[in-house]
Amino acid sequence: MTMMSIAEALRAAIREEMRRDPTVFCIGEDIGIPGGFGGAFTVTLGLSDEFGHDRIIDTPISELGLTGIAVGAALAGLRPIADVQYADFLFLAMDQLANQAAKMTYMSGGAVKTPLVMRAPVGATARGSQHAQSLEAFFCHIPGLKVVAPATAYDAKGLLKSAVRDDNPVIVFEHKLLYGSKGPRTEKGALSPVGEVPDEDYVVPIGQGVIRRPGKDVTIVGKLLTMYRALAAADILAQEGIDAEVIDPRTLVPLDKELILESVRKTGRLVIVEEDNLTGGWAGELAAIAAEEAFYWLDAPIKRVSAPDVPPPFAPAMEQFYVPSAGRVVAAVKSLF
Amino acid sequence: MDSEKQPNAKQQLALYRQMLTIRRFEERCNYLYMQGKIPSTLHLYIGQEAVAVGVCANLAAEDYVSSTHRPHGHAIAKGVSMRSIMAELFAKQTGCCKGKGGSMHVGDVRVGMFPAIAIVGGGIPVATGAALACKRLGNGRVSVAFFGEGATNEGAFHEALNMAGLWSLPAIFVCENNLYAASTPVASAFRVPDVAGRAAVYGMPGETVDGNDVLAVHEAASRAIARARDGGGPTLLECKTYRQCGHSRSDPRTYRSKEEEQDWAGRDPILRLAERLKAAGAATDGSLADIEAEVAAAIDDAVAFAESSPAPEPEEALEDVFYGEGPIPFPGMHVSAGGAP
Numbered sequence: 001m002t003m004m005s006i007a008e009a010l011r012a013a014i015r016e017e018m019r020r021d022p023t024v025f026c027i028g029e030d031i032g033i034p035g036g037f038g039g040a041f042t043v044t045l046g047l048s049d050e051f052g053h054d055r056i057i058d059t060p061i062s063e064l065g066l067t068g069i070a071v072g073a074a075l076a077g078l079r080p081i082a083d084v085q086y087a088d089f090l091f092l093a094m095d096q097l098a099n100q101a102a103k104m105t106y107m108s109g110g111a112v113k114t115p116l117v118m119r120a121p122v123g124a125t126a127r128g129s130q131h132a133q134s135l136e137a138f139f140c141h142i143p144g145l146k147v148v149a150p151a152t153a154y155d156a157k158g159l160l161k162s163a164v165r166d167d168n169p170v171i172v173f174e175h176k177l178l179y180g181s182k183g184p185r186t187e188k189g190a191l192s193p194v195g196e197v198p199d200e201d202y203v204v205p206i207g208q209g210v211i212r213r214p215g216k217d218v219t220i221v222g223k224l225l226t227m228y229r230a231l232a233a234a235d236i237l238a239q240e241g242i243d244a245e246v247i248d249p250r251t252l253v254p255l256d257k258e259l260i261l262e263s264v265r266k267t268g269r270l271v272i273v274e275e276d277n278l279t280g281g282w283a284g285e286l287a288a289i290a291a292e293e294a295f296y297w298l299d300a301p302i303k304r305v306s307a308p309d310v311p312p313p314f315a316p317a318m319e320q321f322y323v324p325s326a327g328r329v330v331a332a333v334k335s336l337f
Numbered sequence: 338m339d340s341e342k343q344p345n346a347k348q349q350l351a352l353y354r355q356m357l358t359i360r361r362f363e364e365r366c367n368y369l370y371m372q373g374k375i376p377s378t379l380h381l382y383i384g385q386e387a388v389a390v391g392v393c394a395n396l397a398a399e400d401y402v403s404s405t406h407r408p409h410g411h412a413i414a415k416g417v418s419m420r421s422i423m424a425e426l427f428a429k430q431t432g433c434c435k436g437k438g439g440s441m442h443v444g445d446v447r448v449g450m451f452p453a454i455a456i457v458g459g460g461i462p463v464a465t466g467a468a469l470a471c472k473r474l475g476n477g478r479v480s481v482a483f484f485g486e487g488a489t490n491e492g493a494f495h496e497a498l499n500m501a502g503l504w505s506l507p508a509i510f511v512c513e514n515n516l517y518a519a520s521t522p523v524a525s526a527f528r529v530p531d532v533a534g535r536a537a538v539y540g541m542p543g544e545t546v547d548g549n550d551v552l553a554v555h556e557a558a559s560r561a562i563a564r565a566r567d568g569g570g571p572t573l574l575e576c577k578t579y580r581q582c583g584h585s586r587s588d589p590r591t592y593r594s595k596e597e598e599q600d601w602a603g604r605d606p607i608l609r610l611a612e613r614l615k616a617a618g619a620a621t622d623g624s625l626a627d628i629e630a631e632v633a634a635a636i637d638d639a640v641a642f643a644e645s646s647p648a649p650e651p652e653e654a655l656e657d658v659f660y661g662e663g664p665i666p667f668p669g670m671h672v673s674a675g676g677a678p
Contacts, residue, residue: 023474025473059500060496060499060500060503062496062499064462064492064493064496065462065465065493065495065496065497065499065500066462066496066500068461068462068463068465068466068493069462069463069465069466069469069497069500070466071462071463071466072403072464072466072467072468072469072470072480073466073467073469073473074466075401075446075451075463075466075470076466076469076470076471076474076478076480077470077474078469078470078473078474080466095459095493096459096462096463099456099459100454100456100459100463104451104452105657105658105659105660106437106657106658107434107437107438107442107452108434108438108442108444108446108451108452108657109432109433109435109438109657110435110656110657110660111434111445111446111447112446112451112452113660113661114660115660143658143665144658146659167659167660167661168659168660168662
């Protein structure tokens, strides 16, 4: 066991998978440059020393091109781990992800596979609207893509390994404030959870959520940063006699629906918290699932705690207003009693 | 042309046969479409046969090809069976894509052709990635991207060729400049109407060739493919050709003049090779008629196969989303025998 940050856990996963399987390689911008950052958030730092620049491939600024190249490389026998420096840049690559990666297996009648991983950092960090979005929902909506969102070091290593080994395209969303990046790339206001990570090989299966905190009065589902907001809210609620169960889905597609529904049938109340704006967010999808499949167990309406329908603002005070806080989760839960 | 590298008479006859096969296949598809037997529109390859045939004759089954919304010619030239293509057009279970792809997505990875990509330019980075894999794996294969001149204005072209040149990838970029992107003529989309010149900024050779001369295409392609295979990097090959038919089956071609069409019909690639073969004594009207009959019989066979093949079950729509996994759950959906929910 080793105590690791999420950035270190992701790096360990990449290193171990690349040692285990010679077809695995990384492709992205600024990921292997000698003397460079190791990617925008240090995840690939040092990997090019071990694996060289043919397996840690630095590209020009060409998100569409590098994603399409990852698709083609995957079709032709390699297993790429592609990345964008900010999830906001995925929009540049949308055609290759939505129209090619997601559909090649289907359009071929199951004959071809596209085993690619695309890693992307999400979350507001005082950089302005175009480097701040949490846009998992766009990708959850595209049939043919798997979507994971690890919020702990243990899950980061285990889920990235599963993603690399999956024969399908997997988008791995990571949160900028959860990496624990050090040195010049330290994020102000970061949460940087560190956790114990096994040294031996292990995977976290895709499609399996986890109960972070068992409880009986209300189910709170949160992902990435807002999972920690949910835990903080649960601590506050406990002092007021409300026992909250906090669930981290870990995988968004395919969703561990039964874990969440089982919890809702137990507690009768559901609050979903996400760092994404309200309309069309993932929380709405989960709310619809619960309303359809657990309606008769609900004692109160389903509440979504999301950002307002605005682009992420810059000023810290506005950003704090934007990102759901533990306080907003507490208020939402209390409104159900 | 170096006569040692030029295809001999027997090889030229094979090129002729394959071009004729594509032509007659496409004409038959048009006829079947008008009979209502093919559910979708078609983007036919009539007039451009020399490009697919001239390039693919230099490729092995393991070499990769990416194609476009106009893929039938590339598919036949690369070795995808006519039966499986026709069955796919008929939306049958025995189609090369099990009825999931349709006309614009035909392909067969067993002969190196991924499902064709119908987003204009979308296949160019994909072919480039396949080339990257070939180089990394050291398997000696090359990757060919087919695309029209319209695609060269997509950002995907720019990004992919830049990286292909930067990393010296074993890729061949074959631009079929047929002068029109749907109804948009080259003059409305390009300041500089020739595509080959774009190669220079990416650090690769760019060559223009008569795309209606299968021997010229064959020769230029063989050099580009050898260059790629020998580690010499990518090439941009611009083949000047003409789409004799409409863009799709709902295109009356009223944006082109009859004079222009007749001019290009006079440069038909199949007729040109026929004349050349006859002049060289390698073929007669009689022997060409025999080839015509054999090609017709092969197409009849493909059509019969397609017509007699079963249609897919509607619920098969839920399969093959994820490789190696079961159907997508879709609770509450029951399809009666009549097809209505």
